Amino acid sequence: MATAVAPPLSRKGASPKAATADAFTVKAYTGNAKVSSPPKAGALEPRPYKPTDFRKFYDRGDFPIALEHDTKGNKIAWKVEIEKLDYHHYLPLFFDGLCETAHPYEFFARQGVHDMLEHGGKKILPVIPQLIIPIKNALNTRNVKVICTTLKILQHLVISSELVGEALVPYYRQILPILNIYKMKNLNSGDGIDYSQQKRENIGDLIQETLEAFERHGGEDAFINIKYMIPTYESCILN
Amino acid sequence: MAAVEAKPKSVRRAKYWDENVEEAYRFQLAGYRDEIEYSKFHPQEVIDRWPHNNYIKKLKRRNDGLFYYYNKERECLDKEIHKIKLYTH
Numbered sequence: 001m002a003t004a005v006a007p008p009l010s011r012k013g014a015s016p017k018a019a020t021a022d023a024f025t026v027k028a029y030t031g032n033a034k035v036s037s038p039p040k041a042g043a044l045e046p047r048p049y050k051p052t053d054f055r056k057f058y059d060r061g062d063f064p065i066a067l068e069h070d071t072k073g074n075k076i077a078w079k080v081e082i083e084k085l086d087y088h089h090y091l092p093l094f095f096d097g098l099c100e101t102a103h104p105y106e107f108f109a110r111q112g113v114h115d116m117l118e119h120g121g122k123k124i125l126p127v128i129p130q131l132i133i134p135i136k137n138a139l140n141t142r143n144v145k146v147i148c149t150t151l152k153i154l155q156h157l158v159i160s161s162e163l164v165g166e167a168l169v170p171y172y173r174q175i176l177p178i179l180n181i182y183k184m185k186n187l188n189s190g191d192g193i194d195y196s197q198q199k200r201e202n203i204g205d206l207i208q209e210t211l212e213a214f215e216r217h218g219g220e221d222a223f224i225n226i227k228y229m230i231p232t233y234e235s236c237i238l239n
Numbered sequence: 240m241a242a243v244e245a246k247p248k249s250v251r252r253a254k255y256w257d258e259n260v261e262e263a264y265r266f267q268l269a270g271y272r273d274e275i276e277y278s279k280f281h282p283q284e285v286i287d288r289w290p291h292n293n294y295i296k297k298l299k300r301r302n303d304g305l306f307y308y309y310n311k312e313r314e315c316l317d318k319e320i321h322k323i324k325l326y327t328h
Contacts, residue, residue, distance in 0.1 A: 066303070066305050075307055075308075076308075077305035077306065077307060078305060078306040078307075078308065079305055081297070082308060115308050118308065118310060119296075119297075119308055
């Protein structure tokens with residue numbers, strides 16, 4: 001009976017070709033079905049992002065910066081003094097551009113955020129709640145390059161002004177889950193040279209540095225909140 | 240008379256980094272020779288500096304008057320040092 005339903009042999013001695021079926025389907029329970037492995041979850045796969053507001057504003061020429069593509073060194077020429085800018089409007093917009101990977105948007109967003117944090121002083125703290133969604137969006141792209149840039153920006157953000165580190169603690173729930181996913185993504189090159197260390201692109205190391213910066217500047221509640229979101233994190237102050 | 244004073248006597252290339260080279264780097268990135276030339280173009284302005292190390296914080300660009308902002312710490316990389324000209328007056 002079994003020989004009647006079996007497919008014909010293609011070659012002498014070859015076994016009959018089994019049909020593949022997804023796990024837990026009716027087909028998977030039939031006698032000669034080969035159950036395929038489950039699909040990849042894709043937790044670390046880059047995800048597409050929608051065109052950002054930053055791109056729209058940049059293309060329209062709404063930013064007070066000179067739109068020159070042959071920037072000397074890595075500087076932005078500002079049309080208006082940074083001290084006079086409305087941080088509630090511009091800082092979230094520049095943070096929004098952190099998702100971008102294409103030139104020149106990526107460069108102007110990164111450098112714009114850098115300049116505004118470096119010269120913002122007390123104007124940064126009140127804007128923190130508006131920065132969380134852009135930061136979360138950038139981390140959620142799961143693009144390693146974007147995450148590395150965002151981590152460096154976060155490190156700059158916590159030292160940009162007093163109390164900023166503490167103001168970020170209530171938002172760890174939004175920021176830290178992605179860091180937890182990538183925390184152990186580190187290169188084991190044996191005794192070889194890892195060039196990404198020099199360029200500060202090693203995501204595991206960057207996450208460790210960022211978490212330590214959060215703990216150092218986040219006040220007394222920082223560690224327990226980080227530990228809650230990232231159980232493998234060990235304190236750099238208590239130990 | 241001011242124009243004569245502004246003209247430098249000699250010029251040399253920087254060989255290693257120090258605070259003078261950092262200062263010259265910041266001026267030359269904005270399109271000026273040095274502080275003397277900057278003050279000639281913007282006589283009324285006081286140069287904005289970082290309080291902790293006195294590095295230049297903000298300059299107006301020579302060509303278009305746009306603003307360049309500089310970091311708190313050293314910006315002139317080793318690979319840029321040989322491009323810096325140090326003028327003596």
